[in-house]
Amino acid sequence: MFNGTRKRSFVWLTLTLALMLVLSACGGGNTNNSPAVDNPDNAGSGKKVKLTMFIWAGSNQDTVPKEVVAEYVKKHPNVEVTFEESSNSVMYPKMVAGKQADPNNPIVNFGYFNADATAKGLNDDMWEPLDTGIVTNMKDIPEQFHTSDNKGIVWGVSSFALVYNKNLVKTPPTSWNDLWDNKEFKGKSALWDYMFYSYLSPLIAVKGEELGASYENPEPAFKFWAEHSDQIGTLVTSNDQLKGLLDSGDALIAPFSAQVAQTWIDGGSPLAVAYPKEGAISFPYSLQVVKGSTPEQQKVANEIINELLSAEALSRYAEVTGTPVTSTAAAVPDKYKNDPSFSVEEQSKGINPDWNALAKSSSAWKEQWDRLVKTKL
Template identity: 85%
Template sequence: MSIQKPKRSYILPAVSLAMMLALSACGGGNNANNAAGNNAAGNPDNSPAAGSGEKVKLTMFIWAGSNQDVVPKEVVAEYVKNHPNVEVTFEESSNSVMYPKMLAGKQADANNPIVNFGYFNADASAKGLNDDMWEPLDPAIVTNMKDIPESFHTADNKGIVWGVSSFALVYNKDLVKTPPTSWNDLWGSEEFKGKTALWDYMFYSYLSPLLAVKGEELGASYENPEPAFQFWADNSDQIGTLVTSNDQLKGLLDSGDALIAPFSAQVAQTWIDGGSPLAVAYPEEGAISFPYSLQVVKGSTPEQEKAANEIINELLSAEALSRYAEVTGTPVTSTAAAIPDKYKDDPSFSVEEQSKGINPDWDSLAKNSSAWKDLWDRLVKTEL
């Protein structure tokens, strides 16, 4: 059974582009093929990996924990076995930690990126477009893009959306007497007072739903976010902990030190499958739609770009995406990939559930990241 096309597009705004995920299958390739061929004399397929010269060394960014490393490490292991002239090392972390390091590295030396390619969430992808971080994918190499609907292709091929997660309300089902049903429960329920865990600076998970549900009432918007920050400041007694890693959040929820958190339903499901006493509630106003992309980092050498494109193509195969969905619970966008049996009744794989999701203004979040951090630090964190 193939995954169904969604009823709506997950369009992410971007910099000077009208939309990050504009319906655009066109896009500039790069000069990786010619440059790699020039550096791999006698190599009939122009692959730097098959050459006899120096090793092509790349660093790949992957998410830490929750089985997120399983498929990329399997695919890369197979690739380097067949391309002995390529060496891939991994950086495992979160986008909230890694992206600022990437930006600092780019500012220090644009031709020496700290990672060459990898997995990036919607927030990091939008910031990368603003910061000119991404190199276009080469559609002549990344041929498996053909199985992904054009609504998930980025303008100029600066990445490809391979999966769409849902941010919902994750809670400890053994300790919560009344399961949450609305985003209003996150900031207004007496049961969760002092027991709500929020990811520090992950504004799309608790400011975006606030803007969607109460923005008009508060006079708050992406253009005028201060009233929303002030609302959280006024309700700061709801917040028990600010977290910075998946493992930290899981530990807090498992132990009951935190009872609820807005977080990835898919990551939470892997915890539940592993025995955690948690459950996921999809708010009646809709979950946060959260696309995931694969992207190549600008500043990589032509040889690195070519190898990165080839590995990304393997990661986009129906088999690799089906396995990624199997081990992480992430809905994937390829029409060729099968929905794992255990997730066929999962709401996050449901077209109906996806169609009513809340779409954050990723462009505003990216452009105003520093200002929003200042508001959070000044208005909210001083109250904790």
């Protein structure tokens, strides 16, 4: 699925994460303090192992995890799983706050996390190692998608490209430069607030040398966006908000997940995806168990993660969300066989953000964004 260049990119990503040892609950919340049992399968005790799972909201991201969990609970009646549905940008800060309040009572026990949250979690000591004796389906995922300490597993790789309204955009974008320089998009670009890898990482990759901008010295990139702030029409915080803006034409373009956008297109949205000539942003997705969960909760979480990593579950996830998966046992759905995001050639061109630097510098980058850019919006 991935050629040599791609593999080297992910070996780098994995090593970066390994070297680092790299949403408030609106609903049910976690229940670590409720009675637990030594054996989750012991239906006779009347006690339950209760967990909260984090999943992404919208765009069919909930379909497979809810199906897999429902099947698991049917076979394990002493297990109860509730769901928190949101975005990592919203949920992760709440997880950090929850850990600070009570490290033994995490807001969520396990779930789906993107590369940004994964790197921050490694930096914040947020993850438990996966139990390789339970998560045996890891064997079908190439080593470059594992971390040396098994604090999570990369099961899918999205591509962040340029999503635009094809009915209203006269000339389709071809380059990341279109995002900040194209006059057709003046005041009509939608950016995800604080999702720096989607608009600062490509800027650093494309114009970093010219601007003197780098991950170690990002201020020139923030100043550049400040000078081009008239391109920005809206800052968004949810998939549904972004979809509504693009569908209506209130926004004409956004750097966003090509896979999520494809589900919108399949549903009838008047959108298209352009893969910039400089390459899309490579964006790994992981499954993780959250530190502070009880041994019983960890066991159940590992068992469910193993089911989520099965060839059948990953193939179905790819089918309903358009996300390329990493398992060598999972089949590429027919409807995506010609999708550029599943293409080895396209994936090999990917821009790989420095997730380590982004995780360690998160607060500083937010301060510069707020001070230099948001004050001009």
